[in-house]
Amino acid sequence: MTNEYGADRCLLDDSLLAPRSSATTRKRDSSPSPSHSSIGKSSNETKGPLQTAVISIKGMTCHACVNNIQDTMRSRPGIHLCKVSLDDAEGVVVFDPSLWTGMSVAESIDDMGFEAKLKYTQEGDHISIGTSPTRRKASISIKGMVCHACVNNIQDTVSKRDGIFSVVVSLEEEKGDVVFDPSILTAEQVVEAVDDMGFEAKLLSCEVAKNGGAILKSPKSQPKESSARFSSKTEMVEVSMGEPSENVEFGNENLEKCTLAVEGMTCASCVQYIERNIAKLRGVQSVVVALIAGKAEINYNPSLISVEKLIAEMTALGYRASLIDSPFSAFNKIHLTIGGLNGEADVNRIESHVISKTGVEGCNVSLATSLATVEFSPSVIGPRDLISVIESLGYTAELATRDDQMKRLDHSAEVRKWRTTFLVSLIFGVPVMLIMIVFHWILHTPMHPENQTPIISPALSLDNLLLLLLCTPVQVIGGRYFYVASWKALKHGTANMDVLIVLATTIAFTYSILVLLIALVLRWPSSPMTFFDVPPMLIVFISLGRMLEHKAKGKTSEALSRLMSLQAKEATLITMDNEGRVTSERGISIELVQRNDLIKVIPGAKVPVDGIVVNGQSSADESFITGESMPVVKKPGSVVIGGSVNQKGVLIIQATLVGQDSTLAQIVRLVEEAQTNKAPIQQMADRIAGYFVPCVIFLALLTLVAWIVIGYMSKKYEHMTPTGRFEGVMKVAFEAAITVLAIACPCSLGLATPTAVMVGTGIGATNGILIKGGEPLETVHKVTTVIFDKTGTITEGRPRVISVLTLRSPLDIPLKMLVLICGSAESQSEHPIGGAITAFAKQWLRDPTWAAVSRFHVSAGHGVSCQITGVRKSLDSITQVNGPVLSEGEEMVISDSSVIHKQVSCMPTLKMKREDDSY
Incomplete structure (x- = not known):
């Protein structure tokens, strides 16, 4: 993209980077395309009933786009009719269902470079040629739009209202054209809908809409019956469709999207678990969970399920969830801390008075937290007005200090939690390691009982007693977070990485205690082999990994945090x-x-x-x-x-x-959505992670059984006593099984791709590059050519002097002195052009000593004024310049114009008055 100032920005979109589907490589029919006068005819014979698809088409800019779509689609086998309306941004395609589906028709148009989406299909072998119902077009003046995000916001929001046929908004003309059904809406209601979004809308005109092409109607306003009739005698074909059948391929008209903050996720298994369970709820169409961003985007039908229900279901799964944003809401939300609440009567009084104000959608006051949450229309009433209303009732009200967005990006609390766990485990883990080295590796006490130091009984050795005392605090204190997380997972019928850790440590710890008790009760002659060393060592390394993981998450969020801190x-x-x-x-x-x-x-x-x-x-x-x-x-x-x-x-x-x-808030929202969207490879990793833990547990059990069988079949333990043989076999089998549990971690599967996406989109945003999700990043390596829509050249983003032209001066100032004066004056300026002049003067004069500058003043849009003294002293220090000495009218080219740079030729106008050595 190119802005009006000549800077370059790059917007990577999956629609531009996605590989072309097979539909684009399909050979066209060799027969010529039908002319406009014969579009009612079809050279395609079909015995079965036809189908009609109504498709939303975005990205058309002129009638050349319309003709391109119509001619291309008509030339394809099985397409009997294609009519596209530029004003309504929709198309009607009649096709043979044995060769096409509504989805494939939309994909075919999408592959032509447009954004096509199937609205619905209509079955039936008769489609009547009707006339359009009376529609009116309202032309509205819209002030306050600053970028195309505003345009998209208006078009998407207004088009979802009942009775709206099409919405076309122009940012340059600050105008919008809305085609609507006058039986459902009035022009004033359309204007009010735009105004409620925070823009200044004013009705310019309202007239009967012209029917230019197909009659494209929303499914809600279709007539009940439909039939088909084609005419070869008319050039103008108007198509009206009946109400779609119950079996609709796409029914997104009633869907809304909400974004929830989700806390407590640890790995990709959590992501898969949430998505699988929430997607089963009635009314939920799709769920996308981002592990690192800690967010879940849910498309749902509000008539079947509410946001509160979604949050409750998320909480029931063992995760903390809260509403972040609901983009379809035209209201803002504010949180106020209320003082002076004494009972429910005060709560009811505040709520009733606030809700009674025009522009307030809802008010909820919590007596326990003294917090009021108010939804309001910012175009009608504002936060200060709400505070005044509450204060007029005799209460105090102030803005609640909430910064949930920044808090979600801050992982310091999680880092502190796992650091504490790591340090506690390390304090006890280091002595455990020393005991293992001395007793097990040097003295070999498990295999040589004579080297053991008995305590109380020969069945309890000194090393096992010390290991028990050191391992217990680690198991209880260091492992408590793993136990809580694994219990929540198991309670809801799933398993994650925490379950693996708990299994490994608990089995080792429990087995060691039981075998010690058995040895004491049965008075064994020596202390048995234990696995007390497993929990400290495992928890030390796992907690260290968790701490580093959350530090990495915090680093990936820094770019977005910096962007938000610009506010x-x-x-x-x-x-x-x-x-x-x-x-x-x-x-x-x-x-x-x-x-x-x-x-x-x-x-x-x-x-x-x-x-x-x-x-x-x-x-x-x-x-x-x-x-x-x-x-x-x-x-x-x-x-x-x-x-x-x-x-x-x-x-x-x-x-x-x-x-x-605001513009900044919309950019932040775009970056957050990009970080939430999953790349195809990440979706595959999440699916694998969902089956990973059960497979690992199965493999661990298989490993345990296999090594027990191998141990008893091996001749290595034949010379031992039954107790010694049992210990030897179980030692090897348990070590192998617990190793499988410990090393099998699905976290890397779920963290690698989202970390890369989050870093890429965040750094890109800080450098002016907006990347719309992981899929463009995944497919961008397939791009071989990048075309920049830029008039002129690609810029470096900073100006520099490329040529100097000498002109006649009444003061007869030498060029070297003139450059020194310009460089000295502009050295005090922060303007980029001033910096370019200073850099040129410094390079051309070979790093001179600037003259003294005083009375420096900047006038925006007019330049600088100052007094310069000591020019001759500075000039005497310059012995040679980097370039030829110019005579009057000569020009010196500093750089080759063929080099692709931002080239700014600056010829400053100087008004100078000479006073001795001052200018």
């Missing part, structure tokens, strides 16, 4: 009188900023929210959004982006987009 924490709210004078000024939290607030932005400060400049002139660094290193001049009427840095001058802006509607 200002506070804003300076001002009020102005009719004459433009500031009457009051106070600092407020960024969450309390409302639409149409007047905000003051001082030099060097971050712009708090998206808005429009109403007073002042300055420049702003918007590189984090546009990738453009050049500051952008801001003057009254200019749009500013929240998170950009104000350079010079004070700005008064009017807030337009606040909270989750």
Whole structure:
């Protein structure tokens, strides 16, 4: 992509990178494409009934796209009719069901470079040629859009309302055209729907919509009957479909999506377990769980299941879940801490008064936590208004300090937990290792009882007693997190890595205690072989791995955390009188900023929210959004982006987009969604991990049985006593089985791909590259050619001087002195062009000593002014320059113009007054 400032940004989309399907390589019929006058005819003979598919097609920009789709599809065998509407962004295709399905038709159009999605198919061998119902088109002026994310948000949200046929929004024209059913909606309701999203919408005109092509109707408004009739005498074919049958291939019209924060996941088995169980719930269409991001995105039917039910089911599975975001909601949510609550009467009073206010969707006050959660429309009422309502009732209210988004990216608590477990296990594990070295490896006490040191009884040796005392704290304290997690998993009929660890340590610990008790009761002549060393050693290394794992997760989240930290924490709210004078000024939290607030932005400060400049002139660094290193001049009427840095001058802006509607918040949301989306290889890894643990347990049991059989069949233990032979065989068998349990960890399967995706998308976002998920990253290595839509050249992102042209000067200043003066003056400037001039002067004059600069002043959009002294002294230190000396009218080319760089030719206008050695 190329922005207006010449900077390059790259958006990797799976629709561009996905390999072409076989449909694109299918040979076309050798017969010529049918003409427009004969589209009702079909050269394809079919004996069975036809089917009609209604397909949503996005990405068409002109009628050439329409003709391309129609001509290509009509030329394919089995396609009897294809009619596409550019205004409605939909197409109607009549096809032979023995050769095509609705899905394959949509995929065929999608392979042509458009975003095609099957809405529904209609069976029947008769399709009537009807006329379109009366539809009206409302042209709406939409102010406040700053990027294409706003456009997509409006189109996606408004198109989901009943009675809406199509929505086309233009960012450049700040206008939208909405075709709707006047029997369901009015033009004013359409305008209100756009306005409720936080934009300034105004109705321009409303007229009867022209029927240009197929009549594309949503399934909810279709007539009950359908039949077919083709005519070869007319060029204009209008198709109307009846209501789709019960067997609909796609029914996404009523689906909504919610995002839940999920805590307690440890490996890919947890991911597979959650996805499998939540997907079984009635009303849930799909579930995608991201292990590292700690999120779950669920598409569900709100008429069958609620978000609260989903959270409850997630909690019942043993994980802590909370709602992060519901993108289909047009309301913002705020949390307020209430003071002065004494009983349920106060709760009911606050809730009733707040809900009665226009623009408030819901209010819930918790007496136990003194926390109020309010859903409201930011275009009607704001956070400060809500606080005023509560305070007018005699209570205190302030914004709750909640930063759930940053908290989810912070893994410090988990790191501390596993560090403590690791240290406790290490304190007891090191002595265990020393005892093993001395008693088992040097003295060989298990095989040589005469080397044992008996305590109380010969059946209890000193080494086994010490191992028991050291192992017990590790098993109880260090292993408690594993026991809790494994119990939750087993309670719901699944197994994860924690189950493997608990099995290995518990079996070893329990077996060792039992064999010691048996030896004491039966008064064995020597102390038996035990496995007390297994729990400390295993828990030490596993807890160390968990600690390093969460540190890695924290590192992968740093890029997104830095992106979120660009948001200002506070804003300076001002009020102005009719004459433009500031009457009051106070600092407020960024969450309390409302639409149409007047905000003051001082030099060097971050712009708090998206808005429009109403007073002042300055420049702003918007590189984090546009990738453009050049500051952008801001003057009254200019749009500013929240998170950009104000350079010079004070700005008064009017807030337009606040909270989750801001540009920065939408970028963060896009990056989070990209990190949640799974690459195909990750989905395969998650499926394998789901069966991994049961297979490992089965293999461990098989290993145990196999080595017991081998041990008793081996001649190695024939010379031993029955007790000694039993111990020898069980030692080898238990070591082999426990080793299988200990080393088989599915965590690497589930962590490798999401870690790579999270790092890639996060670093890309900080560098202006938005990557839409893991699939583009997985398929990008197949790309052999990248085409940049850029007028001119690919840029480096920083300007530099490429040529110098000398002109006549009334002061008759030598070129060397002129370059020294320019370099000295611009050395005080932070502007990129000033930096380019300084860098050129420094290189051309061979690193000179700059002249003294005073009275330096920057005027945004007009340059700099200053006083320079000591020019001749600095000039005397310059013996030679890197380049020829120019005469009047000559030009010196600094770099070859064929080199692909951002080339900025700057010819500064100098107004100088000479006073001795001062300029």
